[in-house]
Amino acid sequence: MDRDIEADARVEDVFTGLADPTRRRILELLAQKGMGTATSLAAELPVTRQAVVKHLAVLNRAGLVRGEAVGREVRFRVESEPLAAAARWMNLRAAEWDRRLAVIKEIAEAPEDESDVR
Numbered sequence: 001m002d003r004d005i006e007a008d009a010r011v012e013d014v015f016t017g018l019a020d021p022t023r024r025r026i027l028e029l030l031a032q033k034g035m036g037t038a039t040s041l042a043a044e045l046p047v048t049r050q051a052v053v054k055h056l057a058v059l060n061r062a063g064l065v066r067g068e069a070v071g072r073e074v075r076f077r078v079e080s081e082p083l084a085a086a087a088r089w090m091n092l093r094a095a096e097w098d099r100r101l102a103v104i105k106e107i108a109e110a111p112e113d114e115s116d117v118r
Contacts, residue, residue, distance in 0.1 A: 010063065014086040017062030022047060023055045027064060027078055035075045 017023055022045065029044055030036050038056060042049040056076055059065040063082040067074040 008089075010082065011086050011089045013062040014064065014082045017059050017064045017082075020055065020058075022051070023059055026052065026055055026059065030065060030076055030078045035077045037073045037075055039073075041076075 018027075025045060026041055029041055033040075038049050038052045041056075042052045045052060047055075056065060056067070060067060060076075063079055065076045066079050067076045
């Protein structure tokens with residue numbers, strides 16, 4: 001797979017992970033607490049433990065969380081690199097648009113050449 005396509009796919013996974021407000025809240029809780037289980041997260045959310053497990057699976061596929069088995073529990077923590085990669089992707093897109101808009105502004109503000117006006 002081409003590196004750009006692979007990077008775009010990873011960014012798309014991050015955006016998919018972040019698209020749901022419950023998943024964003026799960027990330028916030030994990031960031032605050034450092035680690036959490038599906039049970040501990042469900043205790044703080046208006047959804048069932050099973051729903052939290054499904055949300056954690058989406059976040060895990062996106063690389064936004066990593067689970068670690070500790071006895072019978074799986075403890076999850078936030079993985080920041082995918083968020084950083086998505087931020088870099090957005091910054092590149094923003095820089096491209098800034099360059100395009102600067103060119104448009106330059107063209108719009110350029111004085112008209114009187115020889116062009118008839």
